[in-house]
Amino acid sequence: MSTTTTAVERYEPALTETEQTTLLGFLAGYRGFTRDAYTLDLRQYTAWCWQHHHRLFDMRRVDIECFARDLEDRGRARATVARRLCTIVGFYQYAEEEGVIEHSPAVHIRRPRIDYESHVAHLDRNELGAILVTAGLSSPRDHALVSLLALNGLRVSETIGANIEALGLERGHRTLTVVRKGGKVVTMPLAPRVARAVDLAIGERSDGPIFIEPDGRRVDRHAAGRIVRRIARRAGITKRVGPHTLRHAFITAALDAGVPLRDVQEAASHADPRTTMRYDRGRQSLDRHATYIVATFIAGAAR
Structure with missing residues (x-):
């Protein structure tokens, strides 16, 4: 059933x-x-x-x-x-x-105003680096798991649901095809360090889940959470860290590095750009205000 x-x-x-x-x-x-x-x-x-x-x-x-x-x-x-x-x-x-009812009673339902500021624990660049270094000293499986979460920004369900058969090579890029939220199938590149970590995690296996338990079962989301928390503790991170914290850190790091919002939205598989903007810690910075760019642009045309 x-x-x-x-x-x-x-x-x-x-x-x-x-x-x-x-x-x-x-x-x-x-x-x-x-x-x-x-x-x-x-x-x-x-x-x-x-x-x-x-x-x-x-x-x-x-x-x-x-x-x-x-x-x-x-x-x-x-x-x-x-x-x-x-x-x-x-x-x-x-x-x-479907003709079951004539009119929906929920059409004009008032919904609560959503706070678009993310309240997930923030990891700065050094903290994320410390977690990745500590993960590299752990088992190959744990290292690969943390790498995909932190450097590809995958959701935990997408990470643990990935299979070895979904690994590939496309125009010189190592790739992984995953089923994202809403059933969307996406092929994404793997950075060389992530590809190496994944290769070590799968070893000689040629099919099945990338992430498995010692008895061969697929790692579930609870086990993935325990792995991330254990590595964060070993890295000396006292904040509350889980798989989504690493995804959050990936999106924030991409925005801080200057990756355009549209590209970060695509990488994170967000349907709404406002969701991606929740992670942009620098959007309130006066240094990035559009007035400076517009003033320079117009000044160039006026000469």
């Missing part, structure tokens, strides 16, 4: 056949971690409706607003509330398109 079906059937006694079919149909349009996240959102929303004696397709805008306020009262972050509401909006839009 699929994860999606199991998640929905948890509340099967409270669901009509139409509700269950519509939920499954909506979730079937997604896969991977996106579907898992939407499944969790709808499971909690369905449970809330059940507890408050509401049917999914009898919900009004005010009822959905009450669900959002309940999440806030329970201390959920604004980003979490916004994501859950986004899922609900998508679900009712799907139901409307």
